[in-house]
Amino acid sequence: MAIKVLSDKCKGCKLCIKACPFEAIDMEGKLAVINEKCTACNQCIPACPFKAIEKTAEAEGPVDLSAYKHVWVYAEQRRGKLMNVALELIGEGHRLSREIGDDTKVCAVVVGNKIEHLAKECYEYGADTVYLIEDDLLENYTTDGYTKVMVDAIKKYKPEIVLLGATHIGRDLAPRVAARLNTGLTADCTRLDVKVSSYIDYANKNTTLDTSSLDPNSDDKGLKQTRPAFGGNLMATIICPKTRPQMSTVRPGVMQKKEKAEGATGELIKVNPAIQKSDIRTEIVDIVKSAKEIVSLTDAEIICSGGRGLGDSSGFEMIKKFADKVGGVVGSSRAAVDAGWIDHSHQVGQTGTTVKPRIYFACGISGAIQHLAGMQTSDIIVAINKDPDAPIFEVADYGIVGDLYKVIPQIIEEWDNAESLFDAASKK
Structure with a gap:
């Protein structure tokens, strides 16, 4: 309209x-x-x-899909440092671009001021091209400023696919860009495919998806965007067949980073943004960082999470001691956050943070599907719960049925013993 x-x-x-x-x-x-x-x-x-x-009604004719090419990744940066999800999406964009073929490239779009040094990191993680959009007015993120320069760049260069991280900034920016481009947007994707055969291989492992009508030899290379629906009970696959670009947001920790290639180089395109102060309706007066502890769940190698089974907020004192001992960070289930036992920044799950650590300890967490959606791709899952029928045991690699207030102190004690033995051996 x-x-x-x-x-x-x-x-x-x-x-x-x-x-x-x-x-x-x-x-x-x-x-x-x-x-x-x-x-x-x-x-x-x-x-x-x-x-x-x-x-x-819009009087415009159908969009010329052939005019759009390449995969763009919004490489989100804050204070001159790339967010981890940007590197994950560059890796995913690299995979998609190679599936599409036809000389399709993965391009990182970096927006900010005095950030040209970030191009090197983008190349090393798989970007073929970096679009650099710099201006004094883009020093800090503003909805109006970043939306305008992204829309202008997309209209000029016409990428086929645009991927953004489902961060606070990505969730603000993506729908505004999509609306101004009159295209679709699929939020919180957990799987992206362009080859029908690849999608069928994935879908056949999930009984909620019917692929019987799909031809694996089809040359359709539209983006198949899969995301959880109905609280994770159903996986919905969404396509955008009539407009471009095809846009998706992806939660941090869902996609795999490409192995870093030291010294890799690529093409650098400097975009001169047509932006004025009058284009930005808000003014950043000051940036005040929270005084509370900053939790980096997405980058953690080990996460120790507590749930309703802790009984009360004091249980997180033990979880904190446990996390410190094993070199991890503290996570939680939504139930613990809703009860006011711990801050929302620690929440793991569909309405919290999606994580993919090497080891995930689930302590007193029953395993609601919303929580599983945010941590089930962890390399190793260790569950501790009194209920032997708790759903968490269905995804756990190791399960301990017992009182966590007895089990965790024993793990800490054994950890201390192991450290003592290691120290003794290293001195010999």
Whole structure:
């Protein structure tokens, strides 16, 4: 749908300009004109006393899909450091670009100021090309500024696929970009495929997906975007057959980073952004970091998580001691967060953080499907629970049935013994 001004009825009263929250209406002489900032929010329609504005169906023809090429990854950075999810998505983009073939490249898009040094890291993790968008106004993330430069770049270079991390910034940026490009967006994807055969191989391992009507030899290379639905009880695969680019957000920890290739190089394209201060409706006065401990669950090698089975908040004192002993960080289930026992930043699961550590200790966690969706790809899962029928044991590599207040102290004690033996052996 689109907003249209009827020139024969417009009187140039400018009431529509005052009503528009997006500065999407300009005056050309005495005629109101809708510009590219319009989101079709309809605020201008009732504001016009002359009924000179109406909503109409888009008159544009079908999108030329052949005009779009390459896989773009929004390489999110904060204060000059790439987020881990950006490197994961570059690796995934590299895989997808090779499946598509036809000289398709994976391109990292880095937005900010004085960040050219990040291009080297993007190349080393698989990027063929880096699009560098730098400006003083892009020093810190703003919704308006980053949306504008991303939309302008996509319109100019026409990528076929655009991937973003499902971080706080990615979840804010992606839908705004998609809306301005009039394309689709699939959020929180857990699987991406372009080859039908690859998708069928994956889907056949999941009984909730029916692939009987799909031809594995099909040359369809549209993006198959799979994500959990209905609380993780169903896996939905979504396609975007009529518009481009095909856009997805992916949670941190879901995709695999490509092995780092030291010294790798690639093409650098510097994009000159057409951005002015007036394009940004918000102003960052100050950045105040939280005084509480910062939890980096996505980068942790070992996570010790506690759930409702701890009984109360004091149980996390033992979990913290356990995590410190094994060199890990503290996680939690949603039940523990909802009970107010620990901050939400520690939450693992579908409504928390998706993690993929080498070892995941689930202590007093029953294994609700929302929690499993956020940690079941861990390399090794160790479950400790009094209930032998707890669902967590179905995904655990090692299960201990018992009182965690007795089991965990024993693990800590054995860990101390092992360290003592190692120290003694190293001195010989």
